[in-house]
Amino acid sequence: MKILVINTGSSSIKYELFDMDMLKVLAAGTAEKIGEESSVFTHKRILPNGEYEKKTDIKRISDHHVGLNRIVKILIDKDQKIIKDKNEITAVGHRVVHGGDTFHSTTLINAKVISAIEQYVPLAPLHNPANLTGIKVAQSVFPDALQVAVFDTAFHQTIPMKAFLYAIPYELYEKHRIRKYGFHGTSHAYVAECAATYLGRPLTELNLITIHLGNGSSMAAIKNGKCIDTTMGMTPLAGLVMGTRSGDLDPSVPFFLTDNMGLSPKDINRMLNQESGLKGICGTNDMREVIKKMSAGDKRAKIALDIYTYRIKKFIGSYFAVLEGLDCIVFTAGIGENVPYIRERCLKGLNRLGIKFDSEQNKKAGNGIKEISSRDSKVKTIVIPTNEELKIALETKKVIENSG
Ligand code: ADP
Numbered sequence: 001m002k003i004l005v006i007n008t009g010s011s012s013i014k015y016e017l018f019d020m021d022m023l024k025v026l027a028a029g030t031a032e033k034i035g036e037e038s039s040v041f042t043h044k045r046i047l048p049n050g051e052y053e054k055k056t057d058i059k060r061i062s063d064h065h066v067g068l069n070r071i072v073k074i075l076i077d078k079d080q081k082i083i084k085d086k087n088e089i090t091a092v093g094h095r096v097v098h099g100g101d102t103f104h105s106t107t108l109i110n111a112k113v114i115s116a117i118e119q120y121v122p123l124a125p126l127h128n129p130a131n132l133t134g135i136k137v138a139q140s141v142f143p144d145a146l147q148v149a150v151f152d153t154a155f156h157q158t159i160p161m162k163a164f165l166y167a168i169p170y171e172l173y174e175k176h177r178i179r180k181y182g183f184h185g186t187s188h189a190y191v192a193e194c195a196a197t198y199l200g201r202p203l204t205e206l207n208l209i210t211i212h213l214g215n216g217s218s219m220a221a222i223k224n225g226k227c228i229d230t231t232m233g234m235t236p237l238a239g240l241v242m243g244t245r246s247g248d249l250d251p252s253v254p255f256f257l258t259d260n261m262g263l264s265p266k267d268i269n270r271m272l273n274q275e276s277g278l279k280g281i282c283g284t285n286d287m288r289e290v291i292k293k294m295s296a297g298d299k300r301a302k303i304a305l306d307i308y309t310y311r312i313k314k315f316i317g318s319y320f321a322v323l324e325g326l327d328c329i330v331f332t333a334g335i336g337e338n339v340p341y342i343r344e345r346c347l348k349g350l351n352r353l354g355i356k357f358d359s360e361q362n363k364k365a366g367n368g369i370k371e372i373s374s375r376d377s378k379v380k381t382i383v384i385p386t387n388e389e390l391k392i393a394l395e396t397k398k399v400i401e402n403s404g
Contacts, residue, residue, distance in 0.1 A: 002026070002088050003396050004142075005389045006068075007095040008134025010126065011035055013067050017075060017082065017089070018393040027075060027082050028052075028389075031067040036060070039067075043074050045082060064137045072141060091146040092138045093396030095186070095388070097127035099151030100177055106154065106395040108403055109135055109147040117149065123177070123234060146403070148396040155185030158226040163322075166234075180238075182230035184212045188220040190391040191332045191384045196225075198369055198382060199328065207323045209316060212386065213342065214333035215243040215285065219312070221319035229322055231315055237272060240315070241308045243285030246276035248311075278304050287335045287342075309345035316346065320353055326379050329355065332386040343372065347381065354378030 001020040006013055016028040029043035039061035044052040055074075061067045075082050083089070094109070098120040107113055114135065121128045131149075138147055164180040165173060172178040188210045195210075196203035203225035210220045217240040221229040231239025231247075241247045249272075257263040263271070271280075279285040281304035282293060293301035320326050331343055340363045347357045356377035361370070373381040 001090050001397065001400075002083060003091050003093055003393045004089050004138075004145075005093045005095070005392045005396070006134055006138065007389075008064065008130050008137075010130045013064060013071065013134065015071050016389040016393070018390070020393065020397050025389075027080070029071070029074075031061055031070060034061045034064055034067050041067075041070055043071075045080055064133050065140065068137050068141045086142060087144055089142060089145050091148055091396050091400050092142055093148045093150055093392040094131060094135055094138065095152070095392055096131045096135075096149045097152045097183065098124035098181065099149070099153045100181065101157065101179070103149070103151045103154050104157040106148060106150045106399050108399055109139075109149050113149060123181070146400055148399050150186060150392045150395045152183045152185050153181045155189040156180075156182030156220070156227050156230050159229055163229045178234055180230070180233045182218070182220070182227070183232045183236045184216065184218045184220075185227075186388045186391045186395075187212050187332060187386040188218075188222070188227065188230070190388065191330045191386055192220075192222050192225070194369065194384045195328050195330050195382055198371075198384070199380065201327075206327045207325050208328045208330060209319045209323070209326060210330045210332065211312060211316075211336055211346070212333045213240075213312075213331065213335035213339075216245065217242045217247075217333070217335070219315050219319065221323050223323050229319065239311075241304075241311050242277040243287075244274050244277045244279045246272045246280070278308065281307065287339055291339065291341060305342070305345070309342060312342075312346040313350075316350065316355075317353075326353070326355075328380045328382060331381070331383045337383055337385050343381075343383070355381065357381050 003018045003020055005016045011034045012030060012032045014030045017026045019026050025046050027045050031039065031041050033039045037060055038058050041057040043055045046052045061070060072086050074080060076086055096117055100120040100123060102116045117128055117132055135147060166179060191210050192208055193203060195208060196206055206225060208222040210222060212218050216236055218230055218232045220227050237245050239247050254268045257268050277285060278290055282290060282300035284290055290301050290304055294305055335342055343362055347355060356374040357372050358374045362372040370383045371380060372383060
């Protein structure tokens with residue numbers, strides 16, 4: 001069985017083609033700057049030894065339909081030897097960012113599902129319209145394949161009301177669905193399952209804190225395998241300090257900016273989403289650069305990292321409390337997997353919570369699953385590479401099998 005996973009953005013399509021029988025990636029790539037004169041198409045054919053052959057092509061891709069056809073063309077190209085015909089693709093698994101409180105799990109797409117995803121456009125105005133475009137284009141390019149939606153929000157639907165409801169007039173929840181939803185659910189779910197496998201224990205008996213640190217960052221508190229709280233909110237702006245997003249701040253700050261600086265809601269939205277976080281404090285959102293700057297004595301980079309790690313540590317403490325017992329902490333995504341300094345700063349001084357890490361192991365971690373806790377640590381700490389595309393492919397397969 002072959003499954004194509006696609007993640008459609010407003011001007012991009014990321015794809016990964018899986019052979020589900022062999023559980024391996026056959027090809028992957030991106031069509032970027034769709035609609036611009038010099039769109040960038042990058043394609044990797046994965047070789048049997050795990051290495052890849054890469055092709056890049058800069059040529060106008062006028063819209064997403066043309067983009068997906070471009071992807072199909074290279075997948076069925078005779079020289080590439082990936083697949084012979086697009087009909088070999090049984091299903092397309094779509095990443096959909098916001099499923100609101102309608103979708104608790106992965107879903108086979110039909111007209112009703114599409115209109116529900118449309119209904120959540122106001123909650124994810126940048127993402128859901130693009131995801132819908134991806135679905136519609138895939139339906140026309142692959143008329144015989146099953147289309148499946150995997151929601152970033154679904155894993156967090158087990159969060160209880162006391163944790164998801166904001167203390168604002170209740171009607172806003174009833175009428176407008178204003179509440180915490182949480183994101184990165186596919187990643188949190190994936191690494192939680194990997195942690196259970198690594199520890200050799202059923203996920204349903206484990207309490208975990210999963211820490212996803214990429215450009216966007218979030219944490220989840222998982223009790224007996226179910227998510228009970230997460231740091232992002234109604235939108236991905238809440239919670240941790242991120243590359244360009246502020247994370248939590250006093251809700252009065254935007255009023256101050258309006259009243260005293262004349263900023264419009266649009267200006268503030270842009271500032272908090274694109275000009276804040278690490279970038280707002282020290283001028284760059286690339287963690288590699290921030291670390292370099294700090295090492296060179298840059299004070300802003302140092303304070304940016306202080307705020308960044310302090311916020312994570314604070315959430316570790318609060319999730320430790322609400323979980324009432326912690327078995328394992330997982331670090332994942334670009335920063336969580338690759339930056340020992342960040343992990344150390346988040347974990348240091350937590351011995352009394354039973355969280356002891358091994359400084360040497362922490363420095364060695366990289367490529368693959370790696371335990372970084374000390375042998376006598378009550379709480380295990382593991383670095384686990386996330387793989388959202390694989391999780392989407394596995395979820396898609398499960399839905400197809402269950403749909404008969
Ligand atoms: P996205 O949310 O876009 O998927 P990633 O998970 O790829 O993001 O994480 C991007 C972040 O990870 C960037 O800040 C980048 O600098 C950082 N990062 C990735 N690899 C490394 C590395 N080897 N060392 C330091 N930082 C890294």
